Amino acid sequence: MRVVHYINQFFGGIGGEERADSPLEVRPGPVGPGRLLDQLLGEESHVVSTIVCGDNLAAENLDDVAVAAISEVKASGADLFVAGPCFQAGRYGTAAGAVCAAVKEKLGIPAITAMSVENPGADLYRASVYIIDSGDDVSRMQPTLAAMVRLGKKLSAGEKVGRPSEEGYLPQGALKSEFVEKSAASRLADMLLAKMRGESFEAEVPIQATEPVPVPPAVTDLSQATVALVTDGGLVPKGNPHQFPLAFSRVWGAYSFAGEEALAPDDYEVSHGGYDNRHVEQDPHRLVPVDTLRELEKHGAIGKLHEEFLSTTGNGNPLANSRRIGREMAKRLKDSGVDTVVLTST
Amino acid sequence: MAQVTPMTPVAVALGSNRVIRGWGIVYPTGDSDLPPNEERDLRRRIVQQALDALTTEGRTEV
Numbered sequence: 001m002r003v004v005h006y007i008n009q010f011f012g013g014i015g016g017e018e019r020a021d022s023p024l025e026v027r028p029g030p031v032g033p034g035r036l037l038d039q040l041l042g043e044e045s046h047v048v049s050t051i052v053c054g055d056n057l058a059a060e061n062l063d064d065v066a067v068a069a070i071s072e073v074k075a076s077g078a079d080l081f082v083a084g085p086c087f088q089a090g091r092y093g094t095a096a097g098a099v100c101a102a103v104k105e106k107l108g109i110p111a112i113t114a115m116s117v118e119n120p121g122a123d124l125y126r127a128s129v130y131i132i133d134s135g136d137d138v139s140r141m142q143p144t145l146a147a148m149v150r151l152g153k154k155l156s157a158g159e160k161v162g163r164p165s166e167e168g169y170l171p172q173g174a175l176k177s178e179f180v181e182k183s184a185a186s187r188l189a190d191m192l193l194a195k196m197r198g199e200s201f202e203a204e205v206p207i208q209a210t211e212p213v214p215v216p217p218a219v220t221d222l223s224q225a226t227v228a229l230v231t232d233g234g235l236v237p238k239g240n241p242h243q244f245p246l247a248f249s250r251v252w253g254a255y256s257f258a259g260e261e262a263l264a265p266d267d268y269e270v271s272h273g274g275y276d277n278r279h280v281e282q283d284p285h286r287l288v289p290v291d292t293l294r295e296l297e298k299h300g301a302i303g304k305l306h307e308e309f310l311s312t313t314g315n316g317n318p319l320a321n322s323r324r325i326g327r328e329m330a331k332r333l334k335d336s337g338v339d340t341v342v343l344t345s346t
Numbered sequence: 347m348a349q350v351t352p353m354t355p356v357a358v359a360l361g362s363n364r365v366i367r368g369w370g371i372v373y374p375t376g377d378s379d380l381p382p383n384e385e386r387d388l389r390r391r392i393v394q395q396a397l398d399a400l401t402t403e404g405r406t407e408v
Contacts, residue, residue: 213361216347218403227397230347233374275371279378285389286376292386292393302397342396344374345351 001045001156004073005034006083006099008092012052020091022054024068033141037082040149048076058095065095066102073103080152085114085144086121088136097125104129110155114144117170126170127320130155133170165202173318175248210319225339228306230329232314233287233346234272235280244313246273252312252325254332259307262291274315275346287344306338314345348396350374354407364399364406366392 009015009022011032030038030047038047051069058065073081081103083096093115100111105128114132115122122131130151134144147168154161164171180187187204194201219225234244235255242253257263263284270277270287280287293305310329314322333341348364351357352374357365368374375389399406 210359210361213363215363215403215405219400222397222401277372279373279376282378283376286373286378289375289389289393292375292389295390296393296397340400341347342393342400343347343349344368345349345353345357346368346371346374 001041001080001153002048002076002078003037003041003045003080003082003152004049004051004069004076004078005030005037005047006051006053006069006081006096007032007034008058008086008089008095009052009054010089010092012050014052014054020054020056022052023057024051024053024065026051026068026072033085033145036142037145037149040145045080045153047082048078053095055089055091055095059091062095062098066099069099069103070106073107073109079109080156081109081111082148082152083111083113085132085134085141085148086116086119087134087138087140088116088119090120093119093121094124095121097121097129097131100129101125110152112148112152112155114148122170123320123323127172127174127318127324130161130167130172131170132168173320175318219340222302222340223300224303226304226306226337227293227302228333228336228338228341229288229290229293229309229344230333230341231288231309231311231344233275233280233311233344234270234277234313234315235268235284235287235309235311236271238267238269240269240271244271244311246271247313247315248317248321249313249315249325250321252310252329254308254310256308257290260290261294263288272313272315272346287346289342289344293342303339306333306336348399348406350392350396358407364396364402366395366399366406366408368392 009019013032014022027050031050034047034050053065083100086093086096096113100113104111112130114134116136132144132147151167191201236244237255242251268284270280285291288309296302297305312325349357349362350366350368352368352371354365354367369377375392376385395408
């Protein structure tokens with residue numbers, strides 16, 4: 001196995017924060033933690049080259065760094081890409097996640113990184129690449145690299161990857177179908193009994209902890225504001241153009257009603273398996289109140305109603321996935337000059 | 347952002363800051379049992395609550 005390794009300027013031995021703008025360079029063979037990685041890979045596999053890049057430079061030019069990494073992986077004929085471990089270093093983790101995601105997507109070879117669950121790169125990339133949980137303690141370099149090598153070899157060989165708790169990677173929010181002996185009801189009863197006895201059990205759909213969201217400042221003058229409507233109730237134009245599934249949606253859509261006073265029931269349908277859709281299909285305003293906002297726009301109570309509503313299916317979604325959808329929606333709304341949002345949820 | 351939802355505890359638990367109680371799971375801003383004019387009034391009231399929350403500093407849970 002041929003491995004290309006990505007590290008930052010600190011682990012590359014160039015320097016600390018004062019050298020965080022060091023340009024990207026490619027060195028032959030292993031460098032820094034890459035030497036231990038090379039040892040752990042065993043006789044048959046080697047770190048063929050190492051990409052070293054300053055943290056600031058990488059964080060500010062994620063796309064360029066990804067392009068450089070892709071071309072190095074291609075040139076060296078690598079079949080595994082490894083980045084980090086990054087522990088708690090935020091810019092390093094973000095760059096490592098972005099580069100791994102790009103290499104995996106463009107070249108189709110496995111890419112692995114490692115960082116602490118608290119690293120901002122973890123939430124951004126845990127769903128798209130395998131991120132070994134390194135914790136925040138740099139002295140855990142050896143076990144972290146060992147877990148990366150184990151998983152990397154499995155991925156390269158096309159072997160079945162176990163659960164996050166077995167392999168040591170951060171949960172990706174993926175749901176896998178498995179055959180089990182007991183029905184959901186009896187598994188649930190077992191868990192409840194274990195909980196009552198104070199025994200340990202593993203939830204099948206773990207509830208993820210949420211962070212507090214800072215309260216955004218109030219809108220000072222609604223009569224000057226552009227208001228957008230967003231819903232997680234699965235309203236879509238007839239034909240469901242983005243093919244929203246009934247649950248676990250990874251997609252969302254922005255649907256224009258420019259020039260329309262209201263949403264015509266015949267033009268819309270609902271794709272959401274979590275509630276009886278008939279009432280909304282009869283009158284979409286029961287979910288997306290375009291009619292009322294148009295009135296308010298006409299009376300000058302709001303400056304403008306944004307000419308499209310954003311929609312997704314909020315049903316059983318893993319939090320990491322919902323966060324990504326939220327971020328993507330927020331970006332589109334900001335880019336369109338929207339000042340504030342009314343979100344409706346079923 | 348103000349969130350209109352019948353499941354306000356879920357919205358609050360997940361970090362939503364301006365939360366308005368929607369009318370029902372199957373119609374957060376409507377009610378198919380009401381005559382059309384009453385349903386529109388209901389919708390106006392709920393939307394107005396959301397707009398009021400947006401112009402008020404700090405958290406809202408109505």
